[in-house]
Amino acid sequence: MNGIAIKNISKNFGNINALDNVTITFEENKIYGLLGRNGAGKSTLLNIITNRIFSDSGSIMINNQPARENDQALRKVYLMSEKDFYPESMKVKDAFKWTKEFYPDFDMEYAVSLSEKFTLNIKSKIESLSTGYTTIFKVITALASNVPYILLDEPILGLDANHRDLLYKIIIEKYSQFPCTIVMSTHLIEEIAPLIEDVIIIKEGKVISNDSKEELLSKGYTVSGPASLIEKYIEGKNVLSVHTIGGLKTAYVLEPPVRVNLPEGLEAGVMDLQTLFIQLTNI
């Protein structure tokens, strides 16, 4: 089966367990959200997939080929990450040219046209770019690489609202015309939620959820009402957390939503992805 198959990956940094027996598959032609709090292990996982660091145990297969020190397999994957691997004094257009050396399918015309859309001057030196434009440069390089697996680590870091809006449109446009797998790791969950099909949530190095977005959202609901009624209602239920404002309580319940049988005086609500994420990853 094509895809990136991650099996039993573990990684320790000193005595910190960065990844603990992670097993997930990124299927072909799907958009994923890779979510987790700071330090959860998202970037470590992306770096291991692309051989920038090595795992202590486990295996990664890219389209049925082992990824470890296998250039042929790794050329199918592009990782846009926080760290830069270009000499800082290099100009944007030269960085594009270099990328083409390693990724022969890199689409120079597309990269230039995207640069124009974002008004990124390709004659600028990379070191002179602002945080936002550094992100734009990196994400353009990733999208133009034309590989089947594009991994975007923080693709909207420092982007203003207009540029984020433009980027979401470009991602969907690219995905519609040339289907590929896109993995987006970001903290702006609410904004990317409509774009993604599947959600993977990592907490302290472990995968705690791996589902389609719809499946995940149908796993929980909120219920609010007078404190005494809520306490009675949630007894024996799988409750993530309870918030109290005066005599009013809201409970986050991790069970399929109930449409019927809700006692008088209680009101059910829907959990959105961000709310669910916060509840699942709070300690």
Add this chain to the structure above:
Amino acid sequence: MPLKFDDERPIFIQVSEWIEDAILSGAFPEESQIPSITEFSVTCKINPATALKGINLLVNKDIIYKKRGLGMFVATGAIDKLREERKEHFYKNFIENLITEAKRLNLSESDIKSMIERGFEK
């Protein structure tokens, strides 16, 4: 395109309702072509699978039909079909809720009727 999503319901349902509204308002007349999945997903910044799911709800109800290689079109009779469906929806969502709230406020049937008349006079 003034399509804004709320958090309350799945996006694919909101997509299909938005198209229904556009058909009822005459923005998408019967036998006219509707935008493609790509146009929908790019404009609304949603996953194409979501847009497809929303449109398929309408295809299954024979509101929209696909012409191979040409695109998607509003079926003849779609407006009547939607109106019938929405009347039932109107009763369930508006009338039933209206009566529940009226009871809470101790409003009688004739109170409501006169309020409705007031509303129509505007």
